[in-house]
Amino acid sequence: MSERAKRRAVVVAATPTPNGDLHIGHMAGPYLAGDVYSRYLAADGRDVIYTTVTDDSQTYVTTTAHRLGVPPGELCATATEQIGRTISAMGLSMRGLPPVDERYRAAVREFFTRLHAADRLRPRTVRLPYAEESGRYLYDGLMTGACPECLAASSGGVCEGCGHPNNAGELLAPRSVLEPGSPVTTREATILVLPMEEYRERLTAYFAERLPRWRPHAAQLVRELLARPLPEIPVTVPGEWGVEAPFPETPGQILYPWVEAMPAVMYATWWSAAQEGAAPAEADALWRAETGTELVYFHGFDNVYHWGLLDLVLLMAHGDRYVLPEANISNEFYDLEGEKFSTSRDHLIRSADLLAEVPRDLVRFYLALTAPEYQRTNFQTAALTEVTARRLTGPWQRLAEALDTLVPAGAATPLPTTAEGRARAAGVVARFRLGYELEAFSLGRSAELVAVTVERLATAAGPARAGADPHAAGDLLLQVRALLACAAPLLVDTAAKAAAAGVELALNAPQPEKITPFTLPRLPGAERAGTHRTEVAA
Template sequence: MTAGGRPAIVVAATPTSNGDLHVGHMAGPYLAGDVYSRYLAATGRPVIYTTCTDDSQSYVITTAHRKGVPPERLCATSTEAIERTLTAMGISMAGLPPIDDRYRETVREFFTALHQAGRLRLRTVRLPYANGAFLYDGLLTGTCPVCLGGSSGGVCEGCGHPNNFDELLDPRSTLDPDAPVTFREQTILVLPMEEYRDRLTGYFAAREGRWRPHGMQLIRELLDRPLPDIPVTFPGTWGVAAPFPETPGQILYPWVEAMPAVMYSTWWSAAQRGERAETADEHWRAEHGAELVYFHGFDNVYHWGLLDLVLLMAHGDRYVLPEVNVCNEFYELEGQKFSTSRDHLIWTADLLAEVPRDLVRFHLALTAPEYQRTDFSVAALREVTTRRLVEPWNALADALWLVSAGAGDAPLPTSETGRRRAELLIERVRLGYELPSLTRVADTIAGRLDGLAEEAAAATDGDPAALGDLFLQVRALLACAAPILIDVAAEAADAGVDLGLTAAQPAEIDAFTLPRLRTADVGETTGVRAGA
């Protein structure tokens, strides 16, 4: 992920439109993708950061059933809530594109091309069936055939392995657990993943060092087994109608929509800033050489890491392939998984209504579940952000204000030593952004605050170069923090502070003031809480 003018497409896992985003969601792909996108933009790279709602998922059906509302209404209200939350968090997307006729046309064209190229195969499979409907994904619950844990259909959230068709043990209907489940044969279209084994092996061998260990371990486990057929069509009623004569009345399997869906959302996002393209897949075409990066959770490694990769490979060399999948673990709430059904959660929107979003972004970055499960609590947010961020940051801001008041209007010279110290900080933070690792970046920023606050407090009206070096290092710190602390960064940028990460350190710098951070007073007189 080197700097330069190469375009980048950053994709966050498509949220299911069956509810809003809680803090666990936000601490995963959405904040990480946003920070990485902002970092790339600060280095001068053209970036599109995008996602779209996953309206075809069966979890829309199950949630709508539980709430007693039509699925269409649930999709609409959930999409509005998700978009409000992304905006409130400062996520740098153009918005959520409409799931309209152009969307459905894009999805169908993607699979029609595979059908015409002979990539799809007819298979007769056994499918679970209850109450007049075939069961799949969220419509089905049972026991994972790999880890023997509880699992929905399609993929196990715990171990990450897929369980297609009749593989789930002890299957039960989610909508009616008491209904007897039988199996019926159906002929569907599939994409045989095994036919792409050689290309997959070479792909992962070239990128193994760039994946986080847990996700790559799952990929190795999957490649050590016969690779499954990817369902492309399915006998269902909720989703995009399959356009193939061999499978009348079937839908496109919801999980295969992701690739054409995010191609469409990339096209739509580019159009919002005035970029026009004749086809929705234009930005993903291989000849443009975009850097493609996915952000998602461990439970989506099979889908985003393998299934979707094969869908791209099946188009030959038409599309760019992802350079890395950034996979996070689960973010827990006071020692337990976030759970909507148990009301054990904190909605992101509720937290942002009580806590300045720079503090929320910093705390989620510092405690992000990058390599193992981590834990969120309101008490920890209050204590950690106060001690590690707000107090030293504001001490630095106050000391710098006093220094700037006596610095005069003329630019201050900087020394070679000061420029080198600023470059070292930027280089250290750059390594964290390019891994990417929010935890490393947030920790580095917090670790440098105390030292700069002490230097600013000890500064006098003496050597102008010493003052220039101080402002230069603070500017470097602010530029490094800008992708996370977006509000203080915007305030500083509006005041004329250069927050770019592309140019060499200047020989002189104007004095400036550092915006202060607002404090958080949450969990005492507010409604933010954990659990029921």
């Protein structure tokens, strides 16, 4: 067993804001990708925890609750339940969503109390946007304006378009979201910050080693940010919704919502381990440097600054206490019928709604095939039906029927395989590994390889059925088994049927000289997908 194979892996999907359910744009991004990578590691014999936790403190909870006319806590509870059901419906290999309770908040406060005790935090008197009518300081989703970097419309905190941060009063022409007509001025406030510039040397060394694994757009943003003075990370803000800041210098303030992510997912890792009866005593134990944990993040481009730099510095500020992420896999935006997903305009398809109409394996395959990995891509309802039928279910059913003819029902006598057949099956696995490993991880290429391999094997099944070669059936079955094992991270229900029938799906299993006959589970069709309507509010 290699040293890497002995390491536990912790895979983290960006923490979802509980201001609504997950739509398919979310799912085609970090959530499906993190699940596929986690399932690949598990199939390779790795100990892996795939986790996330709702980001309850985000300002987008309060703005959405205000728009809907409900208390923020009620919105959090409702949305968290919806998100949990969607995670289960999509077949994500998470243990569930951890409760955001007092134990969670204690873990968050302890993370920052430790930094405070080590004198890592600095008091700063800054001028913050201030809504005069309500007397509310504005930050993140509480304000809109123009990005000082690219001049596009932006919320506070970070620009969704170019990815650059805009702290404190940097947003141009700020307006209040909750009181659009309120005059916005600036007022002084003393907050605690973590100076990112103090970690430049360590950041430079880190990215020199790991940035080659990043996707080009995200890597470009990191280089842009490193080429200029690095911002100071707000650790506290004068706000009303969030975790109370436990510092005497900032009475009445809360922890800045974006800094919660690191202790939050540490807690989520601990909670996930607890569901398996294997939780250590301390919430951050599985992230300690001595564990050698392989840590991987999956998130969208608009979170590159937060997950790629801000959260990294939060780990570094604890000295050598924690492991650092091996890679950040980021995605671009996923459009719906040519337009950006919009919850406020109801221009979306919720994952749960799509899964109620279309079999899960087909949804996972199509979202993977069209995933926005390197550029924006587009979901089209009609294309889901046409593409899955033509590229997946059609050739899959042809292959299954050919195998039924080639190997009589109920046959149990192991079939011989050849050295060439074993080499071909091993080659299938090796090819899939290229798209599953971190160096070039790609949902799209993996889904494409599933389609190409199914078509090739369906075509090869004809000559094998008609020929007199006694090894043809065994060699074909060996490759089909390799296909099932390699497609399993995507086609979870089909893989489960095959495994229940006794088909070996471990990716590190040897290619045998004899193989026991099996039938290929059928894929369901997606006939109802074409009837799905997307409603766009006027």
